[in-house]
Amino acid sequence: MKYDLPKNVRIINRTIENDQAVTLHLAVQIDFAPGQFLMIWIPGVDEKPFSIAGSDREGVMITVRRRGNFSRRLSGLDVGASVGVRGPYGKAFKLAENCCLVAGGVGFACLAPIADLFSHAPIFYGENTAKNRIYQKRFPRLNFYTVDGSGGKKGVPTDDLEALIQQQGCKMVYCCGPEPLIVKTMRISQSLGVDCQVAIERYMKCGIGICGQCVCGPTRVCVDGPVFDGLYLLNNPDFGHRRLDATGGWESIEVIQKEKRNHEN
Amino acid sequence: MIKNLDLSVELFGCMLKNPIILASGILGTTRNLLRMVSQNGAGAVTIKSISVDPRKGHPNPTVLAFGHGLINAVGYSNPGLEKAVQEFSDLHEIGCPVIGSIIGTCVEDFSRVAIEFDKLEFSALEVPLSCPHTPEYGKMGNQDNPDAVFRIVSAICSNTSKPLLVKVPPAANDLVEMALAAKAAGAYGITAVNTVGPGMLIDIDSGKPYLGFGMGGISGPAIKPLAVAAVFQLYKAVDMPIIGTGGVSTGRDVIEMIMAGASAVGIGTAVLSRGLSVFQEITEEIKQLLLERGVSSIADIRGLAHEV
Numbered sequence: 001m002k003y004d005l006p007k008n009v010r011i012i013n014r015t016i017e018n019d020q021a022v023t024l025h026l027a028v029q030i031d032f033a034p035g036q037f038l039m040i041w042i043p044g045v046d047e048k049p050f051s052i053a054g055s056d057r058e059g060v061m062i063t064v065r066r067r068g069n070f071s072r073r074l075s076g077l078d079v080g081a082s083v084g085v086r087g088p089y090g091k092a093f094k095l096a097e098n099c100c101l102v103a104g105g106v107g108f109a110c111l112a113p114i115a116d117l118f119s120h121a122p123i124f125y126g127e128n129t130a131k132n133r134i135y136q137k138r139f140p141r142l143n144f145y146t147v148d149g150s151g152g153k154k155g156v157p158t159d160d161l162e163a164l165i166q167q168q169g170c171k172m173v174y175c176c177g178p179e180p181l182i183v184k185t186m187r188i189s190q191s192l193g194v195d196c197q198v199a200i201e202r203y204m205k206c207g208i209g210i211c212g213q214c215v216c217g218p219t220r221v222c223v224d225g226p227v228f229d230g231l232y233l234l235n236n237p238d239f240g241h242r243r244l245d246a247t248g249g250w251e252s253i254e255v256i257q258k259e260k261r262n263h264e265n
Numbered sequence: 266m267i268k269n270l271d272l273s274v275e276l277f278g279c280m281l282k283n284p285i286i287l288a289s290g291i292l293g294t295t296r297n298l299l300r301m302v303s304q305n306g307a308g309a310v311t312i313k314s315i316s317v318d319p320r321k322g323h324p325n326p327t328v329l330a331f332g333h334g335l336i337n338a339v340g341y342s343n344p345g346l347e348k349a350v351q352e353f354s355d356l357h358e359i360g361c362p363v364i365g366s367i368i369g370t371c372v373e374d375f376s377r378v379a380i381e382f383d384k385l386e387f388s389a390l391e392v393p394l395s396c397p398h399t400p401e402y403g404k405m406g407n408q409d410n411p412d413a414v415f416r417i418v419s420a421i422c423s424n425t426s427k428p429l430l431v432k433v434p435p436a437a438n439d440l441v442e443m444a445l446a447a448k449a450a451g452a453y454g455i456t457a458v459n460t461v462g463p464g465m466l467i468d469i470d471s472g473k474p475y476l477g478f479g480m481g482g483i484s485g486p487a488i489k490p491l492a493v494a495a496v497f498q499l500y501k502a503v504d505m506p507i508i509g510t511g512g513v514s515t516g517r518d519v520i521e522m523i524m525a526g527a528s529a530v531g532i533g534t535a536v537l538s539r540g541l542s543v544f545q546e547i548t549e550e551i552k553q554l555l556l557e558r559g560v561s562s563i564a565d566i567r568g569l570a571h572e573v
């Protein structure tokens with residue numbers, strides 16, 4: 001179904017993660033690899049990309065955090081409702097078992113299939129505040145950080161990364177989250193000579209490499225990413241700096257981060 | 266790689282290293298992407314169309330593959346003239362000629378964009394007048410008729426000395442009249458064709474059209490026969506260079522377009538089916554096909570299908 005029209009699938013389960021996020025189980029078998037995403041369509045509303053956050057015999061899961069109109073509508077859908085699905089799209093993570101995971105916010109969804117696969121891998125996961133935590137039941141044991149100190153350790157998930165890599169000799173760091181967190185993770189990995197793969201976000205329209213909306217430097221995130229080699233991204237002129245908005249004009253990533261914080265407060 | 270066979274063509278006063286041009290609206294959002302396409306072997310590239318004011322375009326889904334090509338209703342999303350002028354500066358760094366695409370809802374809009382684009386390093390400009398799915402533009406703005414073509418082209422040409430390509434729809438009754446009007450008003454050439462439409466596909470499970478806007482334009486293999494016929498008709502009736510666009514995805518398709526009368530070809534949807542390597546690969550395919558036929562230059566087969 002890779003390049004097909006969206007296929008209608010039913011929501012068979014809905015897990016409330018917290019007052020901002022839900023995990024939806026979709027009744028569709030998809031042959032995916034960790035890091036890939038789906039385009040999710042609500043007919044008559046919009047269509048946006050969501051990471052495949054896991055799978056079981058009944059289908060695949062996505063985790064949706066409420067931000068604007070579309071994520072509000074999607075996260076509000078009940079069991080029995082349908083959404084359109086196309087994918088899986090994008091490049092996946094290259095898998096290495098001796099790894100650790102660094103997740104920020106709903107970026108955890110993208111890394112969750114790796115955590116399922118390598119259940120012993122250490123996870124560093126951070127949120128601005130404790131009430132935003134997702135996957136409490138699914139991943140109860142992990143290193144949790146909050147910026148405001150309301151849960152876990154006060155700080156960000158990269159705080160203990162260096163020490164852990166040195167202690168345990170991890171060979172690979174996987175990261176997904178806000179771009180400043182990704183940059184920090186990449187720099188730490190680089191300084192320790194450890195491989196690092198990261199998944200990034202850009203505004204997507206087609207998801208199939210045609211419209212040029214998701215560009216990051218010379219790459220299209222929908223087909224060349226969303227997973228990139230950390231070292232490559234450090235040299236990408238747009239990464240960590242800017243992305244295209246819906247019109248195709250540049251907006252600065254720093255501005256996006258600020259807006260997001262205001263939105264959450 | 267096959268050497269000794271020169272595919273270069275002269276178009277709008279430039280030498281293109283090959284006749285393969287990236288069509289407007291595919292990957293033409295930023296200079297980095299244009300450069301990427303150029304590095305992948307395109308002979309020239311076209312930017313995504315620019316209007317005076319920024320446009321968000323239609324809601325998603327905006328571009329969908331349906332088995333015979335694409336159906337799209339992007340809705341001319343673009344950052345507007347001011348930001349476009351910043352983005353598309355220093356175009357000599359792209360590595361091949363760049364065509365600037367202009368859209369507008371009234372004659373003044375076209376002029377305003379033309380005045381600013383005239384100052385940039387575009388090798389040529391292009392004006393699509395037949396988009397089938399954007400209110401106030403193209404078909405929905407009543408721009409796809411000889412009168413409107415004449416007015417818009419005259420306005421642009423009085424504001425720029427750059428060669429202008431007019432992009433036309435296929436299967437229109439007054440296709441030739443539109444091209445003649447374009448020529449009379451000072452246009453340099455014709456890009457044939459734009460997407461075909463409006464078209465629509467409905468999801469029978471939800472009962473809703475797939476595209477956010479409902480209707481859209483069709484491109485890719487599904488429209489190739491329409492595009493070839495348009496090029497054939499235009500070549501016969503109007504003495505202007507034609508960029509044959511619509512469903513071209515192989516070297517054979519390119520030869521077909523050139524035999525119909527095209528001077529160069531545009532490639533859009535084939536970027537999906539064949540990836541960015543499509544430009545390099547098609548160039549090699551053309552060389553092979555010419556070699557097999559003992560033809561030494563593209564000019565030798567241009568318009569061949571018209572010979573009696």
Ligand SMILES: Cc1cc2nc3c(=O)[nH]c(=O)nc-3n(C[C@H](O)[C@H](O)[C@H](O)COP(=O)(O)OP(=O)(O)OC[C@H]3O[C@@H](n4cnc5c(N)ncnc54)[C@H](O)[C@@H]3O)c2cc1C
Binds near residue numbers: 201
């Ligand atoms: C490959 C990929 C995978 C994704 N996976 C997931 C996922 O698993 N779960 C999930 O919830 N979302 C995911 N997203 C984001 C998702 O596609 C939507 O962009 C998001 O739900 C916001 O859409 P909206 O229409 O609700 O909000 P909008 O109306 O687009 O935005 C509302 C507010 O949120 C801000 N905002 C929007 N997007 C971001 C962002 N990326 N970072 C920071 N601030 C932002 C906006 O600036 C605005 O202030 C993914 C995106 C990509 C590209």
Ligand SMILES: Cc1cc2nc3c(=O)[nH]c(=O)nc-3n(C[C@H](O)[C@H](O)[C@H](O)COP(=O)(O)O)c2cc1C
Binds near residue numbers: 335483485511532534
């Ligand atoms: C997603 C998409 C966006 C397009 N946007 C534009 C545009 O902004 N301006 C334009 O003149 N043509 C646009 N077109 C039309 C193409 O330039 C081209 O004429 C058409 O797709 C036929 O060629 P193809 O079959 O090789 O794709 C667009 C086509 C597609 C598929």
Ligand code: FES
Binds near residue numbers: 207209210212221222
């Ligand atoms: S979303 Fe269209 S090119 Fe990536």
